[in-house]
Amino acid sequence: MDRLNVVLDKTNLTPEDLLFLMKLENSDDLARLYERAYSVKEKNVGKKAYYRGLIEFSNVCIRDCTYCGIRKTSPQERFTMTKEEIMSMAHWAHKNQYGSVTLQSGERQDAEFEAFVADIINTIKKETDLGITLCLGEQSLETYQKWFDCGAHRYLLRIETSNADLYKKIHPMIETSSGANTFEERVTCLDNLRKIGYQVGTGVMIGLPSQTEEDLVNDLIFFKKQDVDMIGMGPYAVHKDTPMGQEVLSHGLDSDAEKERRFLLGLKMIAIARLYLKDVNIAATTALQALDPFGREKGLKAGANILMPIITLKEHRRKYQLYDNKPCIDDDQDHCKQCLTGRVRSVGDEVGFGEWGDSPHFSGNAS
Ligand code: 5AD
Numbered sequence: 001m002d003r004l005n006v007v008l009d010k011t012n013l014t015p016e017d018l019l020f021l022m023k024l025e026n027s028d029d030l031a032r033l034y035e036r037a038y039s040v041k042e043k044n045v046g047k048k049a050y051y052r053g054l055i056e057f058s059n060v061c062i063r064d065c066t067y068c069g070i071r072k073t074s075p076q077e078r079f080t081m082t083k084e085e086i087m088s089m090a091h092w093a094h095k096n097q098y099g100s101v102t103l104q105s106g107e108r109q110d111a112e113f114e115a116f117v118a119d120i121i122n123t124i125k126k127e128t129d130l131g132i133t134l135c136l137g138e139q140s141l142e143t144y145q146k147w148f149d150c151g152a153h154r155y156l157l158r159i160e161t162s163n164a165d166l167y168k169k170i171h172p173m174i175e176t177s178s179g180a181n182t183f184e185e186r187v188t189c190l191d192n193l194r195k196i197g198y199q200v201g202t203g204v205m206i207g208l209p210s211q212t213e214e215d216l217v218n219d220l221i222f223f224k225k226q227d228v229d230m231i232g233m234g235p236y237a238v239h240k241d242t243p244m245g246q247e248v249l250s251h252g253l254d255s256d257a258e259k260e261r262r263f264l265l266g267l268k269m270i271a272i273a274r275l276y277l278k279d280v281n282i283a284a285t286t287a288l289q290a291l292d293p294f295g296r297e298k299g300l301k302a303g304a305n306i307l308m309p310i311i312t313l314k315e316h317r318r319k320y321q322l323y324d325n326k327p328c329i330d331d332d333q334d335h336c337k338q339c340l341t342g343r344v345r346s347v348g349d350e351v352g353f354g355e356w357g358d359s360p361h362f363s364g365n366a367s
Helices: 003-008 015-022 027-044 083-095 111-127 141-150 164-170 183-196 213-226 243-250 256-277 286-291 295-301 333-346 360-366
Strands: 048-058 100-105 131-135 154-156 199-202 230-235 281-284
Touching: 003 015, 003 027, 015 213, 015 256, 027 256, 048 083, 048 333, 083 100, 083 111, 100 111, 111 131, 111 141, 141 183, 154 230, 164 183, 183 199, 183 213, 199 213, 213 256, 230 256, 230 286, 256 281, 256 286, 256 295, 281 295, 286 295, 295 333
Parallel strands: 048 100, 100 131, 131 154, 154 199, 199 230, 230 281
Antiparallel strands: none
């Protein structure tokens, strides 16, 4: 038997196995990896894709992350939606049987923001039976607790990279109310979210400058160590008005071949995460589609089971560009729903309409 077969048949993968899989290049080998990951997905979480309608409600941000198009110092026009606008999207999601919504925005830590989000969560819970995922960055334990008490039950906070040196390089220091924005601080936030009782998600960007395959293996080991329930990760995509984007472009590192490399690494990460962590929810993120027109379908085929269709009102979409060529920014929600549902069915999955689709990993831990 060849080594790939031996590794794919293992129940517990070692760091060496993970690295071996991460370095696979040959297209037949990759096809075997994805196929096995898809069957592990089928067995552990089913062949169903759950929707989290993504509401990107503000691009105001106190952080200056070097890769991100809405970083504080970018020349971007800023917006924050009104409560009425956000509620109209939540109602649209509910009417269209999306089981859950994700509230995402730039990071703010002021009291007004905390109260605004709490009011939105309360109102969504009162007027719909949607599940709520938050993706609102680092906050104090008290703020996380308050939003949980209002009814949010999942929280996604990416570690971005588990390599602490690289983390430091791409996250310039700023003063925050919860302390310095260090790698350790981010891990503390993840621990706090778990303590409170959220279903916790994290993730990384894949294919960052100077990031190695060993780093990516360590990311997977980090996910396991943190015992996360959900993973949202995707390839790095250039935003030309950011320091990282400019560096990458000036070194000629955004060629089609480079994009293809980052995309493939993204798919491999999904597949290996599925083999290694088995029963967690894994998102096929929009960034996959920014690099390949069929990116999200390929993500589902490689083991992902969550999609985050953008339901942000069309007039605001252009102002929430974390990276260039973000797909779907000229589409409206109805178009996105039809398009995506066709994409899900094309790979043989069905959509979990009207279901929350919580991570079986979380339910398993709770029982
Ligand atoms: N490429 C890919 N992903 C990005 N994000 C931010 N900027 C980029 C980029 N240029 C991701 C980060 C963040 C999430 C909301 O978007 O991982 O956590």
